[in-house]
Amino acid sequence: MISFKKHIRIALGYFMLIAIMGVALRLFAVIDLPITYRYMVHTHSHIALLGWVYVGLTTILYFLYLKKSGISKKYTALFWATQITIVGMMFSFPFTGYALFSITFSTLFLIATYVFAFYFLKHTPNDLKTLQSYKLxxxxxWYMVLSSIGPWAVGGIMAILGNTSPWYHNAIYFYLHFQYNGWFLVALCGILFRIFEHYNISVPKKSFKRFYYLLNVGVLLTFFISILWMQPHGLFYALAIAGSVMQIGAFSMLFRKILWERFTLGNNLSRLTVSLLKFAGFCLAVKLTAQLMGSFPETAELISGTTDxxxxxxxxxxLGLVSVALLSFLHHFKWIALPRVALAIYIAGFALTEFLIFYRGSMSAFNLPALPEISFWLSLASVLLLVAVGWLFAVQFKKHKYH
Structure with missing residues (x-):
């Protein structure tokens, strides 16, 4: 029998490891560390996306759609094979960067995701395939599978054109876009719709069709934001703006539905779950606004020239949208305890790091006054995140009540 709590503890373990790496990356600007910064960035990003979020999401999806499909042994074997690839990346990227072993484990991970996609699409029971949540x-x-074109393309581009080619950067941006805005965001929407269905909150077919169309066309078109750094033809700006507006339209519909059903949701979800979802919703609103602003030529040029x-x-x-929404769902399914003090520290660390990184970028973009010891304060804010995530991880090994 699959222990979902054990799988989620592993996901949280990855979350803690990326918090440790985050502190190490911030300390580079303060003290000398005997590691290669670029290699650590690769490790940090891979374990964040492929460890914490991927394991968390796929565990929820198996629980919601596949637990009665009779493939528990196959899924368990796939789960542990996937962990081997993640651990392999974790112990190869810091020392070699993109080299034989790290590329091998990354490739094996992609193959494992294809197997998961096959299991999900083939073995989900037919009665669940009619649900709106399943369609999302x-x-x-499929966005997860689509995103993998990026990593596959990187190898060929590096061999033929080198890593200074615009196509190299665009391949990475393609991967990140369809991971963040496709796989992660749409999957979280699907989980939310599954909760709607569980509590008999219905969305009219016509409304769902409109939401589904706006959301997914928006996902496809907003990819063009990722290539605006090349200052392409005006058509690409228009497509990016159209995609951003479509996504705002889609999520406006969803927000209105949540507002309409707030009493039903409030009566069935814990106050903590609701609070976390509200925070994730706020982060989503800011994301959508930033996305639209970044679709215009002037702001696109400013953003592409400011790494921070x-x-x-x-x-x-x-950290704000995906991780908080994922924590809220894990708490809703009673798989994790969430100490409120730890969450408060997490939000404080998140807010402080966001302010400092954004301000540091604004210092160079707008010649704002320099903040003294900004690298030290960024390191301190990262420590707050580590304390919070470490607390969240450690508390899962104690007996607790969910509330």
């Missing part, structure tokens, strides 16, 4: 999850899984703005945005989506 299904397209999210890009880092701030990626962390906002990962």
């Amino acid at each position: 999850i299904r397209v999210a899984v 703005y890009v880092i701030s945005y990626l962390h906002w989506v990962f």
